[in-house]
Amino acid sequence: MGNKITLVGAGLAGSLLAVYLAKKGFEVNVYEKRSDMRKGEVERGRSINLALSTRGIFALKEIGLYEEIKKIAIPMYGRMMHPVEGELMFQRYGKDDTEYINSVSRSVLNMKLMDLAEQYENIKIHFNNRCTGMNLESGECHFTNDNTGENFSVTADTVIGTDGSASALRMEMLKLPGFNFSQTYLEHGYKELNIPPAQNGGFRMEKNALHIWPRGTFMLIALPNLDGSFTCTLFHPFKGEEGLNSLNTKEKAAEFFKKYFPDSLSLIENLEESFFTNPTGNLMTVRSGPWFYKDKVALLGDAAHAIVPFFGQGMNASFEDCTVLNQSIEKHGTDWKKVYSEYYDERKINTDAIADLALENFIEMRDKIADKRFLLNKQIEAELFKRFPDTFVPKYSMVTFYRFPYSTALQRGNIQQEILDALSEGKSSISEVDFSAGEKLVKDRLSAII
Amino acid sequence: MGNKITLVGAGLAGSLLAVYLAKKGFEVNVYEKRSDMRKGEVERGRSINLALSTRGIFALKEIGLYEEIKKIAIPMYGRMMHPVEGELMFQRYGKDDTEYINSVSRSVLNMKLMDLAEQYENIKIHFNNRCTGMNLESGECHFTNDNTGENFSVTADTVIGTDGSASALRMEMLKLPGFNFSQTYLEHGYKELNIPPAQNGGFRMEKNALHIWPRGTFMLIALPNLDGSFTCTLFHPFKGEEGLNSLNTKEKAAEFFKKYFPDSLSLIENLEESFFTNPTGNLMTVRSGPWFYKDKVALLGDAAHAIVPFFGQGMNASFEDCTVLNQSIEKHGTDWKKVYSEYYDERKINTDAIADLALENFIEMRDKIADKRFLLNKQIEAELFKRFPDTFVPKYSMVTFYRFPYSTALQRGNIQQEILDALSEGKSSISEVDFSAGEKLVKDRLSAII
Numbered sequence: 001m002g003n004k005i006t007l008v009g010a011g012l013a014g015s016l017l018a019v020y021l022a023k024k025g026f027e028v029n030v031y032e033k034r035s036d037m038r039k040g041e042v043e044r045g046r047s048i049n050l051a052l053s054t055r056g057i058f059a060l061k062e063i064g065l066y067e068e069i070k071k072i073a074i075p076m077y078g079r080m081m082h083p084v085e086g087e088l089m090f091q092r093y094g095k096d097d098t099e100y101i102n103s104v105s106r107s108v109l110n111m112k113l114m115d116l117a118e119q120y121e122n123i124k125i126h127f128n129n130r131c132t133g134m135n136l137e138s139g140e141c142h143f144t145n146d147n148t149g150e151n152f153s154v155t156a157d158t159v160i161g162t163d164g165s166a167s168a169l170r171m172e173m174l175k176l177p178g179f180n181f182s183q184t185y186l187e188h189g190y191k192e193l194n195i196p197p198a199q200n201g202g203f204r205m206e207k208n209a210l211h212i213w214p215r216g217t218f219m220l221i222a223l224p225n226l227d228g229s230f231t232c233t234l235f236h237p238f239k240g241e242e243g244l245n246s247l248n249t250k251e252k253a254a255e256f257f258k259k260y261f262p263d264s265l266s267l268i269e270n271l272e273e274s275f276f277t278n279p280t281g282n283l284m285t286v287r288s289g290p291w292f293y294k295d296k297v298a299l300l301g302d303a304a305h306a307i308v309p310f311f312g313q314g315m316n317a318s319f320e321d322c323t324v325l326n327q328s329i330e331k332h333g334t335d336w337k338k339v340y341s342e343y344y345d346e347r348k349i350n351t352d353a354i355a356d357l358a359l360e361n362f363i364e365m366r367d368k369i370a371d372k373r374f375l376l377n378k379q380i381e382a383e384l385f386k387r388f389p390d391t392f393v394p395k396y397s398m399v400t401f402y403r404f405p406y407s408t409a410l411q412r413g414n415i416q417q418e419i420l421d422a423l424s425e426g427k428s429s430i431s432e433v434d435f436s437a438g439e440k441l442v443k444d445r446l447s448a449i450i
Numbered sequence: 451m452g453n454k455i456t457l458v459g460a461g462l463a464g465s466l467l468a469v470y471l472a473k474k475g476f477e478v479n480v481y482e483k484r485s486d487m488r489k490g491e492v493e494r495g496r497s498i499n500l501a502l503s504t505r506g507i508f509a510l511k512e513i514g515l516y517e518e519i520k521k522i523a524i525p526m527y528g529r530m531m532h533p534v535e536g537e538l539m540f541q542r543y544g545k546d547d548t549e550y551i552n553s554v555s556r557s558v559l560n561m562k563l564m565d566l567a568e569q570y571e572n573i574k575i576h577f578n579n580r581c582t583g584m585n586l587e588s589g590e591c592h593f594t595n596d597n598t599g600e601n602f603s604v605t606a607d608t609v610i611g612t613d614g615s616a617s618a619l620r621m622e623m624l625k626l627p628g629f630n631f632s633q634t635y636l637e638h639g640y641k642e643l644n645i646p647p648a649q650n651g652g653f654r655m656e657k658n659a660l661h662i663w664p665r666g667t668f669m670l671i672a673l674p675n676l677d678g679s680f681t682c683t684l685f686h687p688f689k690g691e692e693g694l695n696s697l698n699t700k701e702k703a704a705e706f707f708k709k710y711f712p713d714s715l716s717l718i719e720n721l722e723e724s725f726f727t728n729p730t731g732n733l734m735t736v737r738s739g740p741w742f743y744k745d746k747v748a749l750l751g752d753a754a755h756a757i758v759p760f761f762g763q764g765m766n767a768s769f770e771d772c773t774v775l776n777q778s779i780e781k782h783g784t785d786w787k788k789v790y791s792e793y794y795d796e797r798k799i800n801t802d803a804i805a806d807l808a809l810e811n812f813i814e815m816r817d818k819i820a821d822k823r824f825l826l827n828k829q830i831e832a833e834l835f836k837r838f839p840d841t842f843v844p845k846y847s848m849v850t851f852y853r854f855p856y857s858t859a860l861q862r863g864n865i866q867q868e869i870l871d872a873l874s875e876g877k878s879s880i881s882e883v884d885f886s887a888g889e890k891l892v893k894d895r896l897s898a899i900i
Contacts, residue, residue, distance in 0.1 A: 182631065
């Protein structure tokens with residue numbers, strides 16, 4: 001019993017979860033509101049690059065897709081910073097070239113996950129079917145087929161909502177007494193632009209880096225694509241004299257880029273036109289809980305916890321949800337209430353933590369990375385990591401290159417920041433830093449993590 | 451133009467607002483999902499007593515209903531505290547008998563507001579019509595008549611959502627990019643019980659007080675009704691050894707009341723039965739914003755900002771919304787975008803403040819009011835108020851007996867708390883308090899407010 005599962009949403013998390021579930025022998029029906037992206041044009045307006053890292057890779061390995069994804073991933077070994085004037089500066093992410101994040105196309109990854117899912121006889125993806133509601137008591141899910149206009153209902157043993165940050169299932173759960181929810185928008189929007197490949201097909205900037213133009217309250221970033229192009233994203237406040245709302249003519253937009261991102265001007269394709277034809281995106285954090293109701297329904301991925309993109313962890317966190325849910329099923333079988341309850345208890349604290357870390361990292365990326373004190377702290381951090389490889393693991397590494405709980409990364413990261421600040425206080429170079437004091441601080445305040 | 455207004459919800463705020471708007475000459479159609487409460491039984495399960503105070507009274511005076519409401523209101527001059535053992539203790543709310551809060555029946559007040567509204571030719575209340583959605587761009591509102599099953603749409607120049615904490619209009623606005631929202635439940639639920647009148651028709655406890663049994667993490671309260679009865683409410687955590695979820699037999703419920711509220715046992719009617727037949731309520735804080743979209747729609751009252759009931763300000767805050775919206779209309783006429791924008795800017799900071807104050811006051815009511823230090827602080831507060839009647843106005847009074855912005859009450863209240871804590875530190879009686887130091891602190895940290 002309990003072997004028929006409805007998934008709402010065939011995005012990254014839904015497609016991956018379908019495979020995890022099919023491997024356990026469940027009969028999985030996935031209802032997706034969009035048409036099959038493998039047969040038509042890809043939707044615009046969502047971020048088209050993702051930074052795949054250790055947590056996401058772990059899940060892809062578990063379902064046996066990693067080797068194939070590796071082929072379409074571009075390693076990014078660090079941040080390449082573009083000042084307004086002067087030399088570019090490279091900041092490595094990991095301890096060496098074995099630690100890197102991967103630029104991957106959202107749509108290509110999604111299509112490959114769907115292809116894999118459809119190789120399983122016990123998975124069926126039903127496209128163009130929009131979820132219009134659910135009876136949370138009976139577990140019956142309602143859909144409208146947007147091609148035929150047909151309305152229909154589906155019953156299953158349990159339902160999992162992988163329908164993204166605007167989740168229709170969460171809308172139903174919002175009415176449950178005791179269901180906590182928040183959606184909080186940033187005062188920044190984003191605009192995607194394109195840097196085309198060079199005429200010879202190569203890359204117009206360093207290929208193996210995430211490019212950043214940090215400018216205090218705003219920033220431009222660029223991630224490499226397989227075809228030699230870069231996808232650029234401007235993250236910028238809506239309000240203010242030079243805010244998105246005020247950049248309302250081609251001249252003002254061009255002037256803005258000329259003033260703050262002069263080296264991008266000759267690279268970005270049709271800047272003035274694209275700035276107005278491309279949509280402006282919003283950025284929000286969604287928190288909710290509990291993510292399940294009885295044995296009938298659970299939420300997973302962005303449907304439960306959407307985060308801002310600045311730690312590159314949105315997809316990785318959703319994939320880790322799947323890993324943890326899969327473990328809970330291994331423990332509790334089809335006792336869905338237990339499965340969901342344990343999954344929620346383990347994940348909630350960690351997805352709250354990555355939401356905070358992602359908001360913090362926006363300030364780091366747009367403002368601090370060009371700061372002298374920050375750069376000195378980075379040097380001290382590398383040295384302490386060398387001296388205490390089992391204890392002082394940089395926060396970025398804990399989140400990106402390890403699978404420690406996000407909450408551990410947040411908590412230890414804060415302690416480590418205090419140690420770094422204490423050691424760099426009043427210092428202008430690493431040669432002045434008192435590392436014997438540093439060793440004492442680490443020993444006093446941190447125990448081994450590895 | 452712009453003279454036809456749709457209100458969604460004929461509760462307290464909707465009925466009051468209808469009158470404000472009718473007085474300005476607008477054509478007001480109010481759609482209410484419930485049936486006419488004047489013709490049938492009153493819905494159970496919502497708090498049936500309200501504490502009407504200065505802000506609410508001001509609005510009732512403006513629409514000319516206060517004299518009538520005064521007749522059905524019972525003054526409560528202070529808190530009557532019931533310890534587990536020992537004497538009752540009375541704590542006055544205001545400076546003397548001219549300052550009090552009023553116990554009023556929610557349903558009687560609502561019915562009188564509806565009666566008044568229907569005296570206006572330009573107000574029509576349409577009962578049994580449930581809002582099912584709205585087109586935020588066109589301003590078209592959709593309804594289902596739950597008697598006839600008929601679906602219909604209504605257009606008006608603008609729409610105001612007074613449809614309470616589960617607002618259907620807010621559900622639509624939730625989909626707007628940039629609309630921030632949170633609903634946060636307390637870990638406490640509530641259960642209403644009844645103390646009937648004495649056999650002679652009189653009150654079984656002091657009539658002119660709000661009775662409290664403060665017990666640390668939980669409390670029982672009782673408010674007087676016109677017929678000689680009291681409505682009791684237990685506010686209690688769901689979880690824990692003695693939590694609501696564990697009080698699952700008549701014996702356990704009776705034992706719990708015997709242990710913690712022994713003097714209530716002989717007063718509460720059918721305690722053991724009522725405890726299980728009466729529903730358990732939930733308590734939540736709702737925050738949102740912005741409360742309007744273009745010139746098409748605005749939210750008011752609980753639909754925009756539901757708060758927990760512990761400062762007795764839910765209705766008063768909603769009525770003050772109406773007062774402020776009315777002032778904004780006086781200034782900007784039917785330029786609804788300006789009307790709503792100014793109303794929102796003025797109210798948002800203040801409804802956020804009363805939400806915080808209400809959460810704080812729960813801890814004060816259930817825990818602190820029986821504390822020696824708290825009682826000493828209260829005495830010092832009264833003395834400082836006497837010495838600085840224009841400057842040191844107690845926080846409770848600023849919220850309850852004045853119409854200072856809630857945000858002012860919150861901000862000055864915090865400063866005043868620091869002054870009180872400094873003066874009472876290490877003291878056990880008011881005779882030990884250094885009032886010359888107190889005068890200096892007040893002069894240094896506060897300016898006149900009145």
